Amino acid sequence: MPALISVPNTTFRNSALFTFLVFVISFACLLTLSFQRFVAFDEGFYLLAGKMVAEGNLPYLDFFYPQMPLLPFLHAVWIRLLGPDWYVARIVTVLFASGTFALLFLYLQRTTTLSLALLAWLLIISQTEVLAWFTVAKTYAYSSLPLMLCTVLTLFATEKRGDRWRVQCFLAAGLSLGVTIDIRLFYVILIPVFLLFILLKSERRFQSVLAFCAGGSIAALPHLYFAAQDFDSYWFNNVGYHLVRSHRSPEVDHWSKWNIFLIVSGLKGSSRIDGLGLPLLVWGNFLLCLSSLATRRFPPLPTLLGLALFAMYFLPDPVHVQYFSTCVPLFVFGLILGLQGYRFGRSALLFLLILSLLSLPSGLDRLIHSGEGLKGIDQETKNLFTLKKISEKSGLLDSSFPSGSIVISQWPGFLFATTLQPAAGLENQFWIRMDKKLSDEQVMKYKLMTTKILKDLPSQPEIRGIVIEERKLKRYTSPALLKKEGFVLSSKTDGLLIYDNPQR
Template identity: 25%
Template sequence: MKLSGLKSVRAWVPVLVIALLLAGYLVNLTGWRLHDDEGEYLYQVWRIATAGELPYRDFMTPQLPVFLFFGAGVMKLVTESLWTMRFYSVLLTFGSAVLLFLAARRHHGFTASLLALILFLVHEDVFKEMRIFRNEPLFVFFMALGLVLATWPKTEPQRRFLAASGVSYGLGALVKLFGLVSAGGIGLWLLWEAWRVKRPFPLLLRQVVAFVLPLLLVLLLVAGGFYWLSPQFFQQVLGHHLMQGSQETFREVLNRQLGVFVLYGRLFPVLLTAALASAIIGFRQGDVRRRWAWQLPTAVVLLLLSREFEPRHFMYLLPAIILLAAWFLADLVNGRYHRWGRVVGLAALLLILIPSLLKDISQASLVETSTEALVTLIQEHTEPQDHILVDDIGLAFYAQRPTTYSGAALSHGAINSGQITGETLIDEMVETDTRLVTVEVSLLTGFHLMFLRDYPRFHRFLENNFSFVGQFDRDYQLLDVWARDGDKPLVAEDTYTIEYPDGTRFGESMTLLGYSFEETELTPGEPLHFTLYWTSSAPAAHNWTVFTHLIHDATDELVGQHDKIPYSEVYPPSRWWPGQVVDDKFTIEIPADAPDGSYHLSVGMYDLSTGERLALYDASGAEIPDGILQLEAPLQVGDHRISRHGERKRPLPNN
């Protein structure tokens, strides 16, 4: 084949690869809608685009303005559909891939550029996180653009490219703050390069200023503008990140973060090995890979952050990792490292691509159909102007209903850190006259409202002001739905009744405030319903299990019992926030053949794993024997004339 013909074929290969992978990205694009963060982002850009609301002022959000307003612009210019927003994300993803293709083509060659394109688009994190409307597609695009621009010159760093790169990194940092970490990698490269070639300090200073000044100007103009419009801007954005994990010690944070590093290494061992090998060879040979390699040590910053992070948070490194790995694998496949290098290169490619492709296919095949039914239920119980509070904020977007100020930003991080509390939500619900609430109660997936520090208070508010509609499955989610009946005003006051005060101390921090019964005179075969009221001065060290025993007074026989971790494991003692009143409901089924007579309840706590009972102390501080508290309230089953000692009571005279 002639050289011109070969060039023509090569020109079409990337186009065909892009077309094929784009078709794969669009398969079943909207089949799965249970993406928690995506739902939050869809709702927020919908409110900006259609209601003219301003983030931080009109609704709470930790998201940064460039991401929100780019998305709102697309939604306003095109449509409000889920498909449109996801297609926008896909276009950004392919834009990042093309940038990496161009960088690899410029600095190495055709094979490396084609591999960079494929490795990036097939990567399982890219396919999973960047086919949906999240901030990752726009963020990675700006990271890739900044890296490619800064390192575009083949020889010396050039200030015009550094300036353009600084603008890109500034915009990226206004999508995700991790953009500043990646920008630090460019700074490390400039400093190292200046030291290596003994560059004069004035020249280094001009290069650094050319990069940093545009970055800072973008940050100051945009962030300053939003702070002027909404003074809550910095508190909401920075508070979201800084409050997470702030109660943990540095050692606890370090161990947790190291675990994520280890997990990431286990997920992508071949790709990371290829990237590290390429970086080392690049330093030894003095080629352009040294510029990309300086991104890798910036990951150390993640070890110092107290907030929780996941493998997807390493995506800011992905452009550099892909470029480095593609270069090394291209050299192997092209035979630079002898015949066996081709075999190793092809094997490495298969080990990288096949597992990712299988996961991509699995991800693209996910389908759920339960959202529509739940959306219909919400719309039947509310009017378009009615406010709702939903555990998965995406339901508010799909149902086209507004939520409360903090309800727009429900997340595990914001709730677990105390940035959002039940008391805050209650005040907002009263203010907006909220008509419907959903709470995800699955122990496996319920990480929002159930994790409120004052969840019992929030739950009592629902019981006192809403009717329980029912429990509904939304694929793996399990949702309790509460709706208002009529126009009765919401009452924020916390109301509960303790019929029998107590005061017994359980362990070092927990106290039984008292208890109440629905009925104290029962018939065999009926259930005994009662509530224990607890409080705590600090979270307990263990998730103690509460035991409740129904004892027949005359025989001391155990007739029934109910053991459980409080709030059906939703609110265990290890999460009891100081001062909260925990109302924990119990039910004991009384056997149909239970003897008539007087009964009492015995209560205690034990460690489910060891069976060890928790020590109990009375009001004077004396320890109660055997870790069992006998409640004083008398209970009668069957013939209510039987006394606590098994003797028949004399009937009262009928006057």
């Protein structure tokens, strides 16, 4: 270990080789886990949105999509090329995650030492929060890669060796941050952090800020298009929905946020988090920031970014532990930069790595076997929500209905890898949060579903089938209505019911 710790900066050829190995090993490890990990409930709506875009539909204008617009288009690219497939979705996700880790490793290897770069990589890939949420086709892995690219480019552009490429780097950095925001609105909080850093660290401040903002403006062009088409729908999907989505009282929401803070800061145990890795990263970066300010030094940029995101994640209602997974790469990055000059720095980081590795087995068991603490995984039906089972059900659905049939599906993911179409308003499950909160005109405009409409939906002549978990049947429709409308139970396996109406 002492020999490894003292390894100096390497040549470019060796640097590229080590980075490639980190990417390959990360990809192999994450993909192995990803293929075994339970399906995340929100994956269904993200992937179905990508499939709908691949078929020529647009978010906001053709279906309800309460997120920034880019991710469905990213999914649509590979869906058009390879077809909708759960395993391919996980492969693409892991490619983005591995790219994030490799990019961080490359930068640290070139600016610090090989040992610190390896330590940073091991710290990130040993965090259960990263393993849990960077292996599913949600926003986390996809947004982390452009954010890491923006961070690395900004740091490089403010160094002397990056002076020659300053304008190009800041332009690309601004574009990368814009792409990150195009995936998830949370990241808008990072704009002032980057601008402040550039103003304080860059030699040609005006030129640098202008280039950064120009890059970000390029990424904002799609928003101008959607806003021009229907500003009201664009605003509701990205902002308005999130302001009123909570179904709980303000007192309960405030208590929930405090509870989440206690969990992610390590002050309260929970099945939703494993070990002390994330809490120690949070407190370590907080103390590093305070120490830097006390000594009149600017804190490491990744530390500021991680803390800004950490605070931002407490704004929406409700708050979920999974949000904080995107802070992990930034927090590790910040500690490496902030502690490298201290005698105790490496020892502290190695101690953190050991603690993370000790909690890893329980975390992996939770992701693969028990499902405990995983949002959307119910102990009664957890065996249904695996890649193998969901893929089997996709094949069963395709063989049960004619291609292009319109189906009522309780969960969008059941229809992703099929040739079937969701009933209008059921493209994602989040309509339930708006039930009884909007007028009939708003429901129509924003392309939502309501409980009232859903109850009568089986009577509509275009509906060919129904796919629903047995335990949720009465919540969505009436068995008596299904019988009256001529629906017959064609399959009942693993707690999943498939109804067909062959007369339609």
